[in-house]
Amino acid sequence: MSTPIPRVEAGGSLLSILDLRVVFSEGGAVSRLFSKNKGVQAVDGVSLDVAPSEIVGIVGESGSGKTTLALAALGLTQVTGGHVLYDGQDITRLGGSRIRRVRRNAVMIFQDPHSSLSPRMRVSSLLMEPYFIHKVPEPERYGVAELLEMVELPSRLASLYPHELSGGQARRVGIARALTLRPRLIVADEPTTGLDVSAASSILNLLQSLRVNYGTAYLIITHALNVVGYLADRIAVMYLGRIVESGPAEQTYDAPLHPYTQALIAAIPEMDARGGKRETFVSGEIPSPRDPPSGCHFHPRCPFAVQTCRDVAPLLEEARPDQWVACHRWREVASLEQA
Numbered sequence: 001m002s003t004p005i006p007r008v009e010a011g012g013s014l015l016s017i018l019d020l021r022v023v024f025s026e027g028g029a030v031s032r033l034f035s036k037n038k039g040v041q042a043v044d045g046v047s048l049d050v051a052p053s054e055i056v057g058i059v060g061e062s063g064s065g066k067t068t069l070a071l072a073a074l075g076l077t078q079v080t081g082g083h084v085l086y087d088g089q090d091i092t093r094l095g096g097s098r099i100r101r102v103r104r105n106a107v108m109i110f111q112d113p114h115s116s117l118s119p120r121m122r123v124s125s126l127l128m129e130p131y132f133i134h135k136v137p138e139p140e141r142y143g144v145a146e147l148l149e150m151v152e153l154p155s156r157l158a159s160l161y162p163h164e165l166s167g168g169q170a171r172r173v174g175i176a177r178a179l180t181l182r183p184r185l186i187v188a189d190e191p192t193t194g195l196d197v198s199a200a201s202s203i204l205n206l207l208q209s210l211r212v213n214y215g216t217a218y219l220i221i222t223h224a225l226n227v228v229g230y231l232a233d234r235i236a237v238m239y240l241g242r243i244v245e246s247g248p249a250e251q252t253y254d255a256p257l258h259p260y261t262q263a264l265i266a267a268i269p270e271m272d273a274r275g276g277k278r279e280t281f282v283s284g285e286i287p288s289p290r291d292p293p294s295g296c297h298f299h300p301r302c303p304f305a306v307q308t309c310r311d312v313a314p315l316l317e318e319a320r321p322d323q324w325v326a327c328h329r330w331r332e333v334a335s336l337e338q339a
Contacts, residue, residue, distance in 0.1 A: 012088070013049035014185055014217050015073060015106070020046045020082035022068050026290075040289045042068040044241035045082070050185065053211060055218045057228030057249065059264060060238035063286050066221045067111070069238070070187045073219060074108055075099050086185070104134055106185040107178045111193055113170035117162040123148075123173055124158040130180045147176040151206060168199040175206065179214075187219045192227055204231050225264045229253045237261045240289055240297040243316065247323030257325040257334050259302045296328070304329045 022043040042065045050056045058066045071077040073084055075091045084092050091102050110116040117126055124144045131141050145155040151172040162170055171191065178186050191207065192200035208231055210216050220228055228235060229249060236246040237260060245258040256262045263283075284301040287293055295312050299305040306329070314326040319334070327333065 012051075013085075014052045014054075014087060015050040015219065016083075016085040017046060017048050017069070017073060018083040018085070020069070020072060020084065021080045022065075022072055022077065023080040041241050041292065042289060043072060043079075046238070046241070046243055047082075048236050048243065048246065050217050050219055052184065053215045053217050054234070055207075055211060055220065055228075055232045057220045057222060057225075057232035057235045058238055059222055059225045059228065059235055061223055061264075061286050063240070063289060064238040065241040065289070066223075066238055067189055070108065070189055070219060070221050074103065074106055074187055076108065100134070104181045105183050106187070107181065107183045109171075109174050109178050109186060109188040109191060111190040113167065113174045114162050114165075116174060117170060117177075119162055121161070122158065123160050123162075123165075126162075126173065127158075127177055127180060130177065134181060136181070142180060147180060150179060150210070151176040152202075167194050168203065171195070171203055172206070175203075175210075179210070179216075182214070183216065185217045185219070187221070189221045190223070191220060192222070192224075200227070207231065224268070225253065225261075226268045237264065240287065240292050242297060242326065243324075244298065244327065245323075245325045246316070247320070251320065251323055255334070257319050257323065257330045258298075258327050259304055259333055260298050262333070263301075296326070304333060 020043050021041070024040040024042055026039055044065070046069060048056065058069060060066050068077060072079050075084065075094065079092050083090050086102050086106055089102070091099060094102065121129070127144050127147050144158050148155050148157060153169060153172050153176070157165065157169065162173070165173065188207070192203055195203065204227065207218060211218065220232060222228055225235070232249040234247065235249045235252045236243050237258065238244070239260050245252060245256065245261045252261065253265065256265060287297070287300065293300050294310060296302070296305070296309045296314055299309040302309065308328050312328070314328050316324045316326045319325045319330055
């Protein structure tokens with residue numbers, strides 16, 4: 001199901017994802033021939049774009065397809081259909097040296113900072129490695145101390161190995177490594193996972209300051225809507241491979257139109273009357289992407305679901321200026337939210 005979100009940015013889009021589909025096949029060729037299993041539909045007709053210097057947050061539970069979308073956006077996993085355009089160039093059709101040139105300008109920060117850093121290399125070598133891979137002339141390189149300063153780390157850490165770093169320090173080294181090639185786009189997969197509140201806040205503030213200072217655009221992948229609630233310019237909410245809501249961050253956060261977005265906001269920890277944390281969660285478990293529900297994928301967990309939701313997959317429609325929602329009953333949801 002195609003889910004286009006038409007948008008026109010002043011100056012054009014840096015990254016455009018158009019009707020993207022990623023299906024992971026299971027079993028061998030013979031088993032696929034005689035099986036009704038069509039594979040895992042990880043990304044199912046997703047369209048979105050990222051403008052230069054813009055921060056876009058992709059939000060959803062584990063299994064919603066966020067990380068697969070991020071990998072596909074950088075050409076790090078094979079796509080089944082659709083297109084990914086970076087600065088107007090379709091990277092789904094590139095290979096070899098041509099895709100490497102794109103990856104100088106579009107890089108990824110992986111979820112686990114320690115596993116993404118070679119344990120055999122010191123921080124200084126980790127930061128210089130991208131220059132050797134891409135054969136960057138010395139006059140165009142940052143120095144090690146300069147890169148560490150950019151991510152607010154002391155130069156003494158240059159001699160350490162990854163296992164000697166804290167989680168927050170390792171994540172900052174990963175960000176510094178991503179900055180070596182002066183990328184225009186950084187895709188950050190769960191940039192605050194495993195960090196305490198203070199460390200997580202400092203990482204988010206760092207990403208924001210880098211955007212201001214260097215004009216970097218971000219695609220931030222997270223399961224926690226509050227992580228990008230104040231950082232992102234726009235938010236796209238994913239559920240079982242599809243975008244169910246997309247719009248300006250403040251508007252989407254303050255006045256959500258999809259029941260799933262409302263449930264994610266309700267799951268953000270709040271303080272109860274006794275000063276303790278109170279949490280509510282989306283009811284039920286997310287279905288397996290191997291056998292997603294018919295119609296609207298969210299209908300088994302949705303308090304507003306009717307027969308139409310079970311039978312017909314809703315298309316994204318522009319409910320408010322630049323706020324898109326895929327829900328048959330978004331008007332009822334909006335009226336109850338206002339009440």
